[in-house]
Amino acid sequence: MKEIFEWNRFLFNDLPAIFLVEVLVRALIMYVIILVALRSSGKRGVKQLSIYELVLIIGLGSAAGDPMFYEDVGIIPAITVFIAIIFLYRITTWLSGKNKKFGKILEGKPVTLITNGRFSIENFKKENLAQTEFFSELRHQNVEHLGQIRIGIIEPTGEISLFFYEDKDVKPGLPLIPEVFSKSVMLISEQAVYACTFCGDTQEIGKGLLKCPVCKRNSWVKAINNKRQS
Numbered sequence: 581m582k583e584i585f586e587w588n589r590f591l592f593n594d595l596p597a598i599f600l601v602e603v604l605v606r607a608l609i610m611y612v613i614i615l616v617a618l619r620s621s622g623k624r625g626v627k628q629l630s631i632y633e634l635v636l637i638i639g640l641g642s643a644a645g646d647p648m649f650y651e652d653v654g655i656i657p658a659i660t661v662f663i664a665i666i667f668l669y670r671i672t673t674w675l676s677g678k679n680k681k682f683g684k685i686l687e688g689k690p691v692t693l694i695t696n697g698r699f700s701i702e703n704f705k706k707e708n709l710a711q712t713e714f715f716s717e718l719r720h721q722n723v724e725h726l727g728q729i730r731i732g733i734i735e736p737t738g739e740i741s742l743f744f745y746e747d748k749d750v751k752p753g754l755p756l757i758p759e760v761f762s763k764s765v766m767l768i769s770e771q772a773v774y775a776c777t778f779c780g781d782t783q784e785i786g787k788g789l790l791k792c793p794v795c796k797r798n799s800w801v802k803a804i805n806n807k808r809q810s
């Protein structure tokens with residue numbers, strides 16, 4: 581019967597310590613196999629993973645690690661898994677290049693989230709994006725307010741592509757800087773151009789309450805129209 585904290589099992593899986601030498605050799609072999617496999621997948625480095633690459637890495641992960649230190653997992657079955665996964669990866673990427681429909685189903689397609697300095701709220705809902713997360717992405721790309729953006733698209737990889745207005749065309753927009761954004765109000769006391777905190781629509785408002793004509797909410801923040809810093 582097994583007991584807990586049997587040190588030989590706990591530390592060495594009941595194997596002689598010399599097995600560690602085999603572990604080193606196994607790790608070396610698997611390391612080379614992983615390198616060869618990833619190179620033969622046709623990928624270089626990875627910046628943003630496509631869904632295929634993610635599947636590839638998850639698929640290879642366990643097959644790569646287990647034979648390094650499980651004495652009852654052989655190297656050859658792991659190599660077979662590698663060959664199969666790489667083969668499938670190549671087939672699916674080839675198919676999605678050949679057949680646009682197939683690609684769209686598996687990868688998703690680019691979705692326009694910002695048009696003319698305002699959120700396309702219908703698409704935004706569909707994409708299931710948190711506004712705070714999206715704001716953070718935009719700030720990463722040095723966007724201070726929505727009025728700087730002509731078109732914003734979320735790519736199938738999750739990356740965000742932005743097309744900016746020329747400086748002279750930048751218009752007042754929803755500020756993305758937290759300190760400014762947090763000063764949103766419902767009751768407006770001073771005439772200015774305001775941006776809806778939900779959809780980014782801008783309106784010149786005098787005093788009082790106003791429902792956003794686009795999304796029907798009524799939380800506003802003063803719009804800013806700074807140019808882009810290059």
Ligand SMILES: [Zn+2]
Binds near residue numbers: 776781794796797
């Ligand atoms: Zn709105």
